[in-house]
Amino acid sequence: MAPQFNLHDFELERVLNDDPQTHSVTLLGRQRIASETQQDPGPQAAIVRIEKTALPKFSDGLVVKTQVIESTDIYTWLFGWLQPSDSSPDLKINAIYPATETHIRKYSKQSVHIVRETPELYESIVKPYIEAFPSSRTQWVTDILTGTSEAEKVLFRSPPSSPDGFLILPDMKWDTVTLGSLYLVALALSSEVKCLRDVKKRHLPMLKAIRRETRRIVEERFGLESTQLRLFVHYQPSYYHFHVHIVNANYLGLQNMAAGQAHLLDDIISLLEVDSSPEGVIFQRMTLTYSLGENHGLFAPMMAAQAGLEDSEAGARPTAVA
Structure with missing residues (x-):
């Protein structure tokens, strides 16, 4: 089992990223493991993401102190302090501990570039990258699927006999309280489908069931x-x-909903339905365009491959008639 993280033992090393739009900051630090049953391996890297929670419903007495910043004509700017509340925490804190170098690169501030991934580039670059991932990287997903962790949070689970089963539970990004920022996730029970490229027409029943059960659960609950x-x-x-x-x-405003990274489930279902190929593998035949951060493991090989795509396009252009 991974050692337990304790914020009070966290020692800040540096700020990886700060985002004024989401009111969040991501920190890198160290925590020493204190255990009587195992040898102390020394300080371990830890990533801590701290974000402001949504404002509670306004009521009299919510703002206990104000300070005028500036006032011009009919406009006034003020700082304000809220009444402490046991039911409305001020912060949501996510921790990754022990954190690997891959985690550190992922959560560090980075520029993004738009790349195009042809089916050939998927087969030669992306698929080997995915297949090289050790199972330990998704052990936390396996723990959820088997009920080892977060079992009490599961909102829906397909019957064991379902060939394309899934479960639905709150995403770790949600505080489970504020409906305005509701965030759930549906996880396929099978590890057969790794990503969008693996989705085929025969997965339509699962995709439609996810859509149907999600709508029912969210309306009822x-x-x-x-x-x-x-x-x-x-x-x-x-x-x-x-x-x-x-x-x-x-x-709105979540970076992970940007065009090129987020594909609407309705659109995925529609594309599979109009796919006339016998195998129903439209996502294996498409060129997909998306953003990659400079710290992503695919960044270097995919950027190197973009020049080849541009050269092939240039060679395919018709010669202008004088």
Whole structure:
């Protein structure tokens, strides 16, 4: 088992990223393992992401102190301090511990570039990259699927006899309280589908069931209509086990909903339905365009391959007639 993280033992090393838009900061630090049953391996790297939670519902007495910053004509700017509340925490804290160098690169501030991935580049670059991932990288997913962890949070689980089963539970990004930032995730029970490239027409029953059960659960449990939901799949995903993100449609500004990374589940279903090929493998035949951060493991080989795509296009252009 991984050692338990304790924020009070966390020693800050440096800031990996800060985002004023999401009111969050990601920190890198160290924590020494204190255990009587195992040898102390020394300080271990830890990543801590701290974000402001959504504002609680306004009521009299919520703001206990104000300070005027400036006032001009009819406009006034103030700082404000909220009443401490046991039911409305001020921060949500996510920790990765022990954190690997891969985690550190992933959460560090980085520039992104737009790349195009042809089916050939998927086979030669991306697929070997995915297949090289050790199973330990998705052990936390396996723990959820087997009920070893977070079993009490599961909102839906397919019957054991279901050939394309899945479960739905709150995503770690959600505070499980604020409906305006509702964030769930549907995880496929099978590890057969790693990413969008693996999705085929025969997976339509699973995709439609995820859409159907999501709508039912969210309406029954949270009172939201189906039209208030945004369901999407990432490519490239943050981990290679097929999953669908389920977010309140009014929750805007998330970077992971940007065009080129987020593919709406409805569009995925529609593309599979109109695919006339016998195998139903449209996502294996498409060229996919998406953003890659400079710290991503695919960045260097995919950027090197882009020049070849441009050269082939240049050679295919018709010669202008004088």
